[in-house]
Amino acid sequence: MNAVVALCHFCEIHGPRVLFCCQSYHEEPPVHLQVTTSATSAPSLGPVCSPSRLQAPLLPSRSFYGKFDCFAACLQSLTRRNSFDSNCDQQMAPKVQVSSADLSGYLCCETCSACRSVGTTFPGFLVNDHKSRISYVGSQFPFHPEVFTIVRHACLRSLSCEICPGREGPIFFGDSVCGYCLCYTFNVKDFTARGFHHLYSLIVVSMDRLLLLNNYNFFVSSLCAIAGYVQRRACRVFDDEQSRDQERLKQISAIGGGVGGKSLWLQASCFLRERRQSNPAAPRSLPELTGERDVYRKLNRAFVWILRAQMEQCIEVILEGLPDQDQLIELESRHVQRGFVNYLGFDCDSFAPCNAEVHLNDIFTGVLAFPLRGEEPSAHLFGSSSSLSSSSSLSCLSSVVHLTHIARSLNRSSFRLLLYHLLIGNQTVVRSSDGNLARAALDALRLLLPRGCVRQVNFSPEYLECWRCNLLGIGERVALPLATLENPYVLLTIDSRFVDEDDDCGGSGETSFDTSMTSDRLLRCAFETTLCAFSSPSEYPALVNRIMTMVYEGDMSSSVLGKLLYALKQEWVNKAKLLYAMTKQFNNDEATVSRKWRLATRCKEADEALVKFWQAGLSRSFKSYIMSVCSQRQAFTSSSSSSNG
Template sequence: MNAIIALCHFCEAHGPGPLFCTQTLRETNIHQLDIHFDSERKGCPACNSIGNTTGLVSTDPDSNAHFVSSQVPVIPETIELVKKAAFRSISSEVSSASATTSTGSATTSNSDGCGLVFFGDAHRGHVLSCSFQLADSESRGFSKLFSIVILMKDKMFLLNIQPFLADCLTKIAKELQDYARTVYDDNLKAQGSQRAQRITQGYVNNSSTTRSLVDLTKKEAIFAYLHAHFSYVLWAGARYLTESIALGSPSVPPWLGRDTEEGFTMVQTDKEGYLMRRMGLAKSEELDRLDERDMAKYSLRMFRQALKGDFEAVCFCVLTGIQIVIRAPPVKGRCLVRNLKKLLPEPLHKLARSHAESYKSANECRIINLSQDAVAPNPSAGIMRIDLVDDKARDTVAVCVWEGELPLRSPKLLQKIMKAVDEELFTDLVLDKHMRALIEEWKNKVVCIRKMSSNQDVSKIKKIMDIQQQDQVLITYWYSHL
């Protein structure tokens, strides 16, 4: 992703400015980079991170991209842009969610003290900013203002991946806040009533107001942690939404990667956060590797032919959260689950089981694949059963039973999916990319609705995004899991 991620702060001696920057470089000799640091800030501990002669570098072997972290941007043309973005993110473009107030013995904040703001223009770049406070027992107001900004020229790309970036920035900010909060609490225990005395007398120890981020968090490798986080955001952001010419292309471009190759993927964890895991080493049943020829043979269109008139009902159940119980041979069952997951945004993929020994309730999973001899519940309005069997000609025969009925007007996303699957000019690769774009579009609509604070605002945003009554059942299901 061609962007710059910068950690910015407000120094009580020098004002707002960037503290630590990470950017993507390609075809650049990183050993010849010359970094210029503002001379008036060089002696300030709070304004220094890793120094003027040090850089942290990570390399992606697939794209040969270097993720370089330094005190200031290594490309001279971007230094002023980052400084202006830092100034605005700290001084004026601050969300009300990041405002804190002093209450008793600790500072509190709304929405965990993390506020997201988008600003910028074509000349100075477009910026997504996440501002937050770090507790500091020796600072004015007992906290310091920080922000993480992402600066890039492509406005539409930045807005399209805003949900992903916002989630990452918020988690990084909360991690820093947790570190600082631990140090803050330890300092309070050691200082005793000193804080109350400072509040009463208005006394500030000026010698300690320029503490560095290492002092605030007590993490010597804090900037190495930030480099790892920022590099991941740049690496994953480029893969979150990719534009490519797919018409007539017979295979997936190598730089996009495949689900069946050894590589990295982002998987959800039980705790809040994300981790990087090699798919070849993952033991989760959700990451069972399928032969590429099987996926090509048992494609979404093949199941469309096998399900015949029931295909639209199957898609409707997937989109609206009605449980689907599949009994099929192992490969066909896993392939069907993989194809049905394409109809859902990634956060809902955890509700699909590619293989299960026994039946699970709808609260645990909405799509479940059982072996052919496993016990399955009877079909109902809330459960659809699909049995895949082979006839003598070795063709797949699908027996689909569901006691529910399709509504008179289907959700618009379902209408677009049916139209795309039936489009003969679409190759399987083009169809997959088109489906992904449709799902991301509706996922972002649901995310926008979640941001609204009142029913009146929800009604307005639905009207703007052309969400009709027939779409509400889909919105309700996705809303509860995004």
């Protein structure tokens, strides 16, 4: 991961300072795989080349992954700083020299207790992930001099010139030269400080702008959870000190009353005299403010969790060509549900963290829990792309198996009629005593439709009209209205009486949606279709006949059948795209469009009714593109005709 997570503090004496940071070090590739090697490498906030995950179990574990140069340079600087009062073995000292005066000056400058985190004799924390072959190093500053400069620059801006809309909250800033930063500023209470609080900031620094913006919700919710934990601990210490220091509160209230009802705090002489008489205490460190001596150890565990959780959910996926219409519609629906405007216009004062707070609170309480592949908090935060894609492929394969079972449970004529009314957009109602069985059957049927044509209700306590959903699951006791020409439907009944008797004898019950158990039960059920207010068509679309041939006559596995159905669906989606484009081009002249479209695609009238319904499965991006092209063509035509006239 190309990022560094750090905790920064605005010291009353020394100004903005980096208190603690965590960085990941990835293993270097083998020598025979390296194209070029150089002694001086560019600053890296993360991996340069990660080894293959397949080779990781075959390689031996190491105590530290990645280059040891920067790590040894920091140890050498710390050793030279403490060598005046201790005898150290010069032969055991690292031989790497630190060429950056910036880093050396930072180490040798005077600091107070509030500006130190891990101390001078303790270099920091080291966490090794032997499976991914990554080392996470937690220290007061990054070991690479140039990375340290980038982090310190982000620290300075986060605590000075960069201000969020509220007193506390997230803000994004940066450029391609100094790096990009996503920071979360917050205040920590201190009873002895001026204004009774200190300013802190949590920053995530990276040279990759898209990495921070694409994971904005995850980073902000995680940083907000860490800040909330520190604030709660500091608030407890503040309340205890305030309750114990009653005498000082009485003195403050007496001085504030003044003489003659006038406050002496407004007079400069009294303020200066009070400052001279008082003995201001030294700035206190974060362990003193929170009352926890191991607060930096917990922060290191939280930072490691953030770095690893982000890396777990960012996995490369091989795309086989451009995204299809189903994928585009899925992306558009996600944007509508998430609401991009909400991301820019939320109230910083009322910002609430997502489920990252649950995991980070477990870390702070001593349970180090890393995200699991397949875990999906808040529908996006820590889910793994590979696990989600594999689970979707398994569900698709199960739907193909269920569709084949439904087809072979019915006779050919009944299944052909079911396919016809399903593909042209008529409502399909699935009746079952078990909601899980109805959901599995609906998922199998929706496999034949484009994503944009599906309006599915898995299990409803009452009947819903066809304009509300075209795939509906209901119970056995739900009353159905009389079918009319305005509200027709196809009824598919699932007979699970024998399955329920077998389950009762076996003593197994199903209370939740279990994929494997539901699939096994559905494969033992019988099906029956009922056509309401429908008549058999004189001619079926070509798509219905091809699906019938694949299901009944094709001797192929379920995975191959699924790929064939997908390819067949994409073929007819392309025909729907052509029909939509021709409709907009010829200004909705149905006769001309129908004649030209049939001639181009070699389709018949029955196919046209199916394709007209499938136009609802086209994405908004495709429709916008067609409209823009047609408008440009019309503008060009009008301008050409006016110039000729």
